[in-house]
Amino acid sequence: MSPATVSAPNQQNTKTRIIESARDIYLSEGLQSLSMRKVAKQAGLSTMATYRHFENKDDLISHVIMEGFRIFQSYFYKALEGKTPAERLILSADSYYLFATENPKYYEVMFMSVSHVTATAPSEQAQDLIRASIQFLYDRVAECVDAGLLDGPASKRQVLHLWSHSHGLISLYLSGHIDGNTPFKTLYQESMAVMMKGLGFKKEKLS
Amino acid sequence: MSPATVSAPNQQNTKTRIIESARDIYLSEGLQSLSMRKVAKQAGLSTMATYRHFENKDDLISHVIMEGFRIFQSYFYKALEGKTPAERLILSADSYYLFATENPKYYEVMFMSVSHVTATAPSEQAQDLIRASIQFLYDRVAECVDAGLLDGPASKRQVLHLWSHSHGLISLYLSGHIDGNTPFKTLYQESMAVMMKGLGFKKEKLS
Amino acid sequence: MSPATVSAPNQQNTKTRIIESARDIYLSEGLQSLSMRKVAKQAGLSTMATYRHFENKDDLISHVIMEGFRIFQSYFYKALEGKTPAERLILSADSYYLFATENPKYYEVMFMSVSHVTATAPSEQAQDLIRASIQFLYDRVAECVDAGLLDGPASKRQVLHLWSHSHGLISLYLSGHIDGNTPFKTLYQESMAVMMKGLGFKKEKLS
Amino acid sequence: MSPATVSAPNQQNTKTRIIESARDIYLSEGLQSLSMRKVAKQAGLSTMATYRHFENKDDLISHVIMEGFRIFQSYFYKALEGKTPAERLILSADSYYLFATENPKYYEVMFMSVSHVTATAPSEQAQDLIRASIQFLYDRVAECVDAGLLDGPASKRQVLHLWSHSHGLISLYLSGHIDGNTPFKTLYQESMAVMMKGLGFKKEKLS
DNA sequence: AATGAATGAGTATTCATTCAT
DNA sequence: GATGAATGAATACTCATTCAT
Numbered sequence: 001m002s003p004a005t006v007s008a009p010n011q012q013n014t015k016t017r018i019i020e021s022a023r024d025i026y027l028s029e030g031l032q033s034l035s036m037r038k039v040a041k042q043a044g045l046s047t048m049a050t051y052r053h054f055e056n057k058d059d060l061i062s063h064v065i066m067e068g069f070r071i072f073q074s075y076f077y078k079a080l081e082g083k084t085p086a087e088r089l090i091l092s093a094d095s096y097y098l099f100a101t102e103n104p105k106y107y108e109v110m111f112m113s114v115s116h117v118t119a120t121a122p123s124e125q126a127q128d129l130i131r132a133s134i135q136f137l138y139d140r141v142a143e144c145v146d147a148g149l150l151d152g153p154a155s156k157r158q159v160l161h162l163w164s165h166s167h168g169l170i171s172l173y174l175s176g177h178i179d180g181n182t183p184f185k186t187l188y189q190e191s192m193a194v195m196m197k198g199l200g201f202k203k204e205k206l207s
Numbered sequence: 208m209s210p211a212t213v214s215a216p217n218q219q220n221t222k223t224r225i226i227e228s229a230r231d232i233y234l235s236e237g238l239q240s241l242s243m244r245k246v247a248k249q250a251g252l253s254t255m256a257t258y259r260h261f262e263n264k265d266d267l268i269s270h271v272i273m274e275g276f277r278i279f280q281s282y283f284y285k286a287l288e289g290k291t292p293a294e295r296l297i298l299s300a301d302s303y304y305l306f307a308t309e310n311p312k313y314y315e316v317m318f319m320s321v322s323h324v325t326a327t328a329p330s331e332q333a334q335d336l337i338r339a340s341i342q343f344l345y346d347r348v349a350e351c352v353d354a355g356l357l358d359g360p361a362s363k364r365q366v367l368h369l370w371s372h373s374h375g376l377i378s379l380y381l382s383g384h385i386d387g388n389t390p391f392k393t394l395y396q397e398s399m400a401v402m403m404k405g406l407g408f409k410k411e412k413l414s
Numbered sequence: 415m416s417p418a419t420v421s422a423p424n425q426q427n428t429k430t431r432i433i434e435s436a437r438d439i440y441l442s443e444g445l446q447s448l449s450m451r452k453v454a455k456q457a458g459l460s461t462m463a464t465y466r467h468f469e470n471k472d473d474l475i476s477h478v479i480m481e482g483f484r485i486f487q488s489y490f491y492k493a494l495e496g497k498t499p500a501e502r503l504i505l506s507a508d509s510y511y512l513f514a515t516e517n518p519k520y521y522e523v524m525f526m527s528v529s530h531v532t533a534t535a536p537s538e539q540a541q542d543l544i545r546a547s548i549q550f551l552y553d554r555v556a557e558c559v560d561a562g563l564l565d566g567p568a569s570k571r572q573v574l575h576l577w578s579h580s581h582g583l584i585s586l587y588l589s590g591h592i593d594g595n596t597p598f599k600t601l602y603q604e605s606m607a608v609m610m611k612g613l614g615f616k617k618e619k620l621s
Numbered sequence: 622m623s624p625a626t627v628s629a630p631n632q633q634n635t636k637t638r639i640i641e642s643a644r645d646i647y648l649s650e651g652l653q654s655l656s657m658r659k660v661a662k663q664a665g666l667s668t669m670a671t672y673r674h675f676e677n678k679d680d681l682i683s684h685v686i687m688e689g690f691r692i693f694q695s696y697f698y699k700a701l702e703g704k705t706p707a708e709r710l711i712l713s714a715d716s717y718y719l720f721a722t723e724n725p726k727y728y729e730v731m732f733m734s735v736s737h738v739t740a741t742a743p744s745e746q747a748q749d750l751i752r753a754s755i756q757f758l759y760d761r762v763a764e765c766v767d768a769g770l771l772d773g774p775a776s777k778r779q780v781l782h783l784w785s786h787s788h789g790l791i792s793l794y795l796s797g798h799i800d801g802n803t804p805f806k807t808l809y810q811e812s813m814a815v816m817m818k819g820l821g822f823k824k825e826k827l828s
Numbered sequence: 829a830a831t832g833a834a835t836g837a838g839t840a841t842t843c844a845t846t847c848a849t
Numbered sequence: 850g851a852t853g854a855a856t857g858a859a860t861a862c863t864c865a866t867t868c869a870t
Contacts (some may be wrong), residue, residue, distance in 0.1 A: 168375020198405025582789020612819025
């Protein structure tokens, strides 16, 4: 609303528009068939205009992925609204599920890609964001241990047990390896409950 | 030089050679940079010769993947050498681990790929082979239930619990999301033990 | 005329046609603005057809340059028709002049380019051909020394004296540094005579 | 910080800075990879700022070349420090050699380029500077003739004999056609001596 | 005096595939 | 059973330059 805002016109707009176009293409057709041409076309720009805003394809893609992480985190932090440690832990698992199923393509690149498939080596930034998420889960586990709901002591390994299981379910689902007799949501929650039982979880009720 | 060699052309030979070339390229350079040209060149054939044997690129790739499944099964069936149901179940998990870590590229396409990465929707044949593997695991679970080592009744869902966890660990590992403080093998076995505890597994000893 | 010749149709034709197109463009517009597209277009082919016949741009260019050397040599060998050593030496200088002025663009890339201007590092093959030409001149000098027409002993250095002078005249001429009051041919022959006088040449008459 | 610095904008400064950036890039990477973008970047300006100071790329390049001529002349005029006509003539040849070997990139564009390499037809200004240099050499020759050291009468043609030979040696050297058994400096001086002998030069001693 | 946005033409090259032989 | 010729679409990216500000 300041004059400055007025005088700098659609610069930010354009950049955002490009990211959004890239994101859309990438979400609907996959990373593989995302090209600078397509992106520019969809954004209503010349191919080369995109190069004004992003150094190169990798740069653009990493912006798109960052967007994915931003969304991911917004799901996660909703889990903090739970009122007890147990609830927050379970909500975290649910949030993870929700993010994955509502943003399958994002999930795919963020967690299911293998380096040379992506061609884009996971950036430092992305790594940091993943670490942050692991820390987030660690906090959830730790407060459950403190509350006597999980066998202690809290460890990154416990996080890994949980994450792996969640990721295993989701990625098998997303790659079509789980047939649809039971709703996946039910399956997911039930399977996570089994996992948590293995971890000595005391609370019986699942969301 | 034998008449047989002369009269029976190397049709089958050639086809096999093409698959092997494709497999080698794919295993060493990844699916992304596997092209019909390269395959043909490596097989010592003209590019077009491959089209005599395979409808198109996807057809060729799916043959390569089938080869992966054959290898996969050979790992699995070794688990049958275990002497007790518990041992056979645990060996199955270990076999799965072994296949994945010794054939990461195969594991990747077979279980970690998403539709548009392959462009090849998983073929009927592949689906059948996966179903067979699930059945294999189901048998392992069922004999453990019969032996009173697992909470009954045996179900495909129990298989899924196990598979998901195994797959989750392995795929996070293969995509570089697990840092290497602990040897992955230890981690894997430990984590699988936690999972099996959740399933009510009675046998304490892990291979 | 053999059946074989008949059945292999315009394969060689096409390759030749591409080289000729490349040569023409390059002779008229220079190496700098020779592109695969232009070449293909001029040859009446799709851009990619050229890649069937040449590995890449450099490959094509080096074929063009080789063509230049072939022409160059045909000029040189005409000098062997001279009846005496002196005549053959002088005819060599004249041949060099003729090649350069009748094929200035070829001369340019063959002798006036600097590595990074060409981008195409002078190929082994080209180097060999230049060496052959130097040897040719050496033979001319040597037979004049034997005939007592030049101060001995014959040496590569004497060749260099001659070549440098010839090249200096020609390249200054081709790059427009010599204004046209006197016909260049006269100038060239006169200047070469001065050079040869410096080398102790006995024969007075120049072509 | 002085008032002058503040009030007089750095227009001239900026222009100079651009030329210097262009020169640096050109000297280190060659004419081919000199682009307006790179120049502007290196000068710490926006790409378009350069267009404020130079009509277009060719204009900028020709300014860079002018800089080369300025340097060239500074080498030449050092030859005037010689104490006798003969010495001054020989020093001129040496200066030419020195300029070329110490500033090969400059030598290249100034004397070895062919029209379409530069795209910039040698500017009027450049032509003038070359003419001045020829006159300079003419003066050297003339004073030698006056001193009875060279066959008279002095002529532009004699200058051309000398210049051509010098240029021939240098350009063959710079384009890599002279292999390095003998130090080029020795070769150059020796070869120039041969040339001057052809011109009837009386003085034996060479610098 | 300088900037940022955007353009359009151009670059080499890779690829899967069709067709005639 | 295999080959060679050719195609057309696609790819990322570079560059000089115009325009509005």
